[in-house]
Amino acid sequence: MRGPWKPPRPCSLLLLLLLPTLQVRGTHPDCSIVLHFQKQEMECLERIRSERQTPAPSGQEGEGCPTEWDGVSCWPALPLGRSRAVACPDILDVFKRSEELIQRNCTEWGWSLPSPPYHRACQLETLSSNDTEAKACRFVTMKVLYTCGYSTSLAALLLAIGIFSCFRKLHCTRNSIHIHFFTSFILRGTAVFIKDSVLFSDESIDHCTMSTVTCKAAITFFQYSVLANFYWLLVEGLYLQMLLLLTFTCERSYTWGYILMGWGVPMVTVGVWVLTRLQYDNHGCWDDYSSLYWWVIKAPILLAIFVNFLIFLNVTRMLAQKIRCPDLSKTHKQQYMRLTKSTLLLIPLFGVHYVVFALFPKHVGTDARLYFELVLGSYQGFLVALLYCFLNGEVQAEIRRNWGKWQRSMESNVFNLATQDFTA
Numbered sequence: 001m002r003g004p005w006k007p008p009r010p011c012s013l014l015l016l017l018l019l020p021t022l023q024v025r026g027t028h029p030d031c032s033i034v035l036h037f038q039k040q041e042m043e044c045l046e047r048i049r050s051e052r053q054t055p056a057p058s059g060q061e062g063e064g065c066p067t068e069w070d071g072v073s074c075w076p077a078l079p080l081g082r083s084r085a086v087a088c089p090d091i092l093d094v095f096k097r098s099e100e101l102i103q104r105n106c107t108e109w110g111w112s113l114p115s116p117p118y119h120r121a122c123q124l125e126t127l128s129s130n131d132t133e134a135k136a137c138r139f140v141t142m143k144v145l146y147t148c149g150y151s152t153s154l155a156a157l158l159l160a161i162g163i164f165s166c167f168r169k170l171h172c173t174r175n176s177i178h179i180h181f182f183t184s185f186i187l188r189g190t191a192v193f194i195k196d197s198v199l200f201s202d203e204s205i206d207h208c209t210m211s212t213v214t215c216k217a218a219i220t221f222f223q224y225s226v227l228a229n230f231y232w233l234l235v236e237g238l239y240l241q242m243l244l245l246l247t248f249t250c251e252r253s254y255t256w257g258y259i260l261m262g263w264g265v266p267m268v269t270v271g272v273w274v275l276t277r278l279q280y281d282n283h284g285c286w287d288d289y290s291s292l293y294w295w296v297i298k299a300p301i302l303l304a305i306f307v308n309f310l311i312f313l314n315v316t317r318m319l320a321q322k323i324r325c326p327d328l329s330k331t332h333k334q335q336y337m338r339l340t341k342s343t344l345l346l347i348p349l350f351g352v353h354y355v356v357f358a359l360f361p362k363h364v365g366t367d368a369r370l371y372f373e374l375v376l377g378s379y380q381g382f383l384v385a386l387l388y389c390f391l392n393g394e395v396q397a398e399i400r401r402n403w404g405k406w407q408r409s410m411e412s413n414v415f416n417l418a419t420q421d422f423t424a
Helices: 010-024 031-053 129-166 173-200 213-245 251-280 292-324 330-345 352-358 366-378 380-390 393-423
Strands: 083-086 102-107
Touching: 129 173, 129 366, 129 380, 129 393, 173 213, 173 251, 173 380, 213 251, 213 292, 251 292, 366 380
Parallel strands: none
Antiparallel strands: 083 102
């Protein structure tokens, strides 16, 4: 006589069911799958606790099978001698759509074994070994590319900050804003490396179920750096518009307002997000973008992108009007033409491409989205340093002037030494 069937541990059962899929997705599994089963398990366990607290009707104590979570499905309570059937989990890209049902009976020994077993009824989406190797290769290539991109950007941005800081003639409100903008890119690149080292350095740790203070702090720092990056992008747009609208205003009067917007708004937003997660959704590493509380971060980013897009349209209109003005001198027209070229080059920096991606669902164009946001996005810092510093005529002229001054100083020192040797 066999005893009641005991369900396996949820983690081991999930690994058996999802092992082919996890291998296809590379070293890091798709957390949405694990979180789906965790949510189902929590709801089922809550139902079990509720049933235990509710007293059973007189004469029915101990009869039937109580509600049970078997690691995949929740089986509601059932009277003795009855049976129940459930469908396979409805998860796209993991299980094939199947109309076959899994059945269990309530016997005097408890719940019976699932019939047919899960691994027969719920067939996994099969991929060939070539597809598996191709996906793994793409992920490895992508990581190498964005690591090179962020490293290049960090080096270029640090050099650009050094140039703006060293030369006194380059000290102005415009370049001060550029330095803050560069710093936000440096923080973003650093946050990516910290997040990767905390979450993905040890392949034996499942980052989907990890819930440590360190990983939450890494994700919080990453979200702050992303927000600061977008809001300093917004400050750049606001400053450009202010230059066109208020030609004779004092720039320094707005500097602290720019700093509060660029660093203060992201800090307040992330603070609200952290408190919300601690209070209502404190599980995992807070890196699940399917959470409803993700909108605390996403909404301010979309707002900054939308405002930047409007600023870009307005700046383009204002520049077109000023260039067509017949009373404008040739010097001013050339100045506005240079500003127009810079503005057109800054279209990707104004977040217009993020507006386009925001209109599509997450599952549409996943590979293209990943390459654009991870690989090309990692070189944004280098592009910013190139446009604002290395290709800046004012910066080039100041470097040439100081280089010439240094050469003349060296020639003078050599001449003085030669003269001293001759007279001695």
